[in-house]
Amino acid sequence: MAAVSRAWLLSDAPASRAQARWGRRYQLWLAFRRNPLAVAGLAVVLAMLALALAAPLLATHDPGVQSLANRLAPPSSEHWLGTDELGRDSWSRLLYGGRVTLGMVVAVVILVAPLGLIVGCVAGYAGGIVDKLLMRVTDVFLAFPRLILALAFVAAMKPGIESAVIAIALTAWPPYARLARAETLTIRNTDYVAAVQMTGASPWRIICRHVAPMCLPSLTVRVTLDMSSIILTAAGLGFLGLGAQPPIPEWGTMIASARRFILEQWWVPVIPGIAIFTASLAFNLLGDGLRDVLDPKQR
Amino acid sequence: MIEVERLNVHFGHNQVVHDVSFHVAPGETFGLVGESGSGKSTVLRTIAGLVPGWDGGLAVDGKALGPKRDRAFFKSVQMVFQDPYGSLHPRQTVDRILAEPLAVHGIADAESRITRALEEVALPRVARFRYPHQLSGGQRQRVAIARALIADPSVLLLDEPTSALDVSVQAEVLNLLADLRQARQLTCILVSHNLAVIGHLCGRLAVMQGGRIVEILRQEQLRDGTAQHAHTRELIALSHELEG
Numbered sequence: 143m144a145a146v147s148r149a150w151l152l153s154d155a156p157a158s159r160a161q162a163r164w165g166r167r168y169q170l171w172l173a174f175r176r177n178p179l180a181v182a183g184l185a186v187v188l189a190m191l192a193l194a195l196a197a198p199l200l201a202t203h204d205p206g207v208q209s210l211a212n213r214l215a216p217p218s219s220e221h222w223l224g225t226d227e228l229g230r231d232s233w234s235r236l237l238y239g240g241r242v243t244l245g246m247v248v249a250v251v252i253l254v255a256p257l258g259l260i261v262g263c264v265a266g267y268a269g270g271i272v273d274k275l276l277m278r279v280t281d282v283f284l285a286f287p288r289l290i291l292a293l294a295f296v297a298a299m300k301p302g303i304e305s306a307v308i309a310i311a312l313t314a315w316p317p318y319a320r321l322a323r324a325e326t327l328t329i330r331n332t333d334y335v336a337a338v339q340m341t342g343a344s345p346w347r348i349i350c351r352h353v354a355p356m357c358l359p360s361l362t363v364r365v366t367l368d369m370s371s372i373i374l375t376a377a378g379l380g381f382l383g384l385g386a387q388p389p390i391p392e393w394g395t396m397i398a399s400a401r402r403f404i405l406e407q408w409w410v411p412v413i414p415g416i417a418i419f420t421a422s423l424a425f426n427l428l429g430d431g432l433r434d435v436l437d438p439k440q441r
Numbered sequence: 442m443i444e445v446e447r448l449n450v451h452f453g454h455n456q457v458v459h460d461v462s463f464h465v466a467p468g469e470t471f472g473l474v475g476e477s478g479s480g481k482s483t484v485l486r487t488i489a490g491l492v493p494g495w496d497g498g499l500a501v502d503g504k505a506l507g508p509k510r511d512r513a514f515f516k517s518v519q520m521v522f523q524d525p526y527g528s529l530h531p532r533q534t535v536d537r538i539l540a541e542p543l544a545v546h547g548i549a550d551a552e553s554r555i556t557r558a559l560e561e562v563a564l565p566r567v568a569r570f571r572y573p574h575q576l577s578g579g580q581r582q583r584v585a586i587a588r589a590l591i592a593d594p595s596v597l598l599l600d601e602p603t604s605a606l607d608v609s610v611q612a613e614v615l616n617l618l619a620d621l622r623q624a625r626q627l628t629c630i631l632v633s634h635n636l637a638v639i640g641h642l643c644g645r646l647a648v649m650q651g652g653r654i655v656e657i658l659r660q661e662q663l664r665d666g667t668a669q670h671a672h673t674r675e676l677i678a679l680s681h682e683l684e685g
Contacts, residue, residue, distance in 0.1 A: 154575060155567035162534045162570040333528035336491050337588065341542040342515030351541075355532055 180431020186424035194240035203231035205238040214407040239391035253311040258318025266326025280316040296384040306385040325357040359436035366429030370422030442467040442628040446498030470629040472639035472646030480652040519589035523601040525581035529573040542592045558587040579610035599631045636680040
């Protein structure tokens with residue numbers, strides 16, 4: 143196989159399927175790279191994920207060890223971001239909290255995106271009674287305010303990270319199903335789908351191999367734009383005591399337990415606040431950049 | 442080979458094809474001509490199984506067709522669409538587009554079949570792993586023709602195969618279709634609004650107006666001006682006018 147080079151990627155006469163695919167991806171990357179804000183967003187997201195993954199290496203203290211003599215300390219060389227109300231190191235808790243918070247976001251997306259995609263594509267492609275049934279179910283979920291419905295789910299189950307993930311996932315999928323259905327309705331009537339139908343392929347094969355891939359770009363954009371609201375919902379559940387339970391560090395929970403000190407020891411709640419803000423903003427910038435690159439209507 | 446008997450097609454409460462009947466012999470190329478909106482493409486799509494809501498009799502190769510077509514039908518009947526920009530999946534390479542019918546019908550030796558199909562429609566080897574947007578209109582229509590023929594059908598339905606192409610490319614594609622039809626003994630139905638195209642390829646043709654066939658005539662009648670129906674004469678006069 144030829145060496146991977148710029149010329150190989152940009153060749154207008156690819157010699158294999160893999161080269162054609164990578165060439166197309168490289169073109170997308172080149173387009174994405176022209177948007178500095180989006181690249182910054184991507185860099186921040188990757189950096190946060192790397193920091194969270196490397197938490198055991200980078201943490202200066204055990205995030206669970208209390209030191210009541212040294213509570214609410216301001217940032218110092220010993221405790222880089224100070225300590226919380228129980229004397230635990232904020233920097234270490236922030237790193238480990240990133241694992242929980244970002245982990246929840248990733249788990250929600252892994253649950254939600256395929257579900258929304260399949261429900262939407264099937265409803266849009268099948269039409270008729272299947273479409274009506276699936277869309278009314280979607281409407282039922284859409285009719286409730288997101289946080290309230292998530293609260294009700296968590297209250298029905300026992301509070302914890304898993305229940306929070308399931309609750310957020312249950313409330314987050316309907317918009318994706320709607321989006322995928324709308325895309326499918328336009329794709330369904332194109333000649334290229336008619337041509338696949340003329341090969342005698344089964345509806346399931348047509349949906350999975352021909353329709354769903356066309357819905358993916360807009361869904362990807364929507365997911366990245368929604369990441370911030372998923373983070374905020376996760377943090378909100380944590381803040382209300384229904385997400386991660388103490389002593390597990392989670393950004394929302396960290397703000398909740400430190401909110402009493404916002405006037406005197408303001409850095410204690412502000413630091414996880416900045417983390418949430420930065421992550422949300424980075425995901426939004428990334429989503430905007432992806433939309434410019436992936437949205438088929440803009441190409 | 443193809444029998445259409447008293448075919449009616451409805452879109453909702455709107456009947457767009459009325460009582461259409463014609464027969465196509467094996468190896469024959471039959472033309473359907475008419476103004477846009479005359480229902481000619483609808484007849485073709487109904488035969489292809491892409492339109493629900495029809496009644497009447499349809500048979501291909503002696504087998505009557507129901508509302509749902511089986512895989513054997515799609516192996517023997519294929520279609521080339523009007524717009525080569527819309528009939529190729531924008532996210533799939535030529536290779537993947539051609540491999541799909543082979544995968545669906547479980548045909549082995551995909552590799553050699555794809556190479557042969559590309560040669561048959563005179564596409565360069567380098568086009569194999571390109572995306573449709575990297576091809577010209579004529580090349581795209583060649584890919585669509587290769588896709589239609591790759592599973593060896595016996596019937597080819599052509600829905601205005603050249604009307605979205607430049608005039609210079611139209612002749613190339615028409616000649617390609619004429620050659621392939623000859624080499625593979627295909628039975629074809631060609632839909633067009635262009636009498637010159639129909640006259641070039643078809644032995645017999647039906648003239649449609651308002652969803653009905655007004656006249657079925659032979660190619661020679663087109664030339665020597667013995668068409669009976671007023672609408673046919675109108676179309677012929679119009680095409681002479683356009684040719685200058």
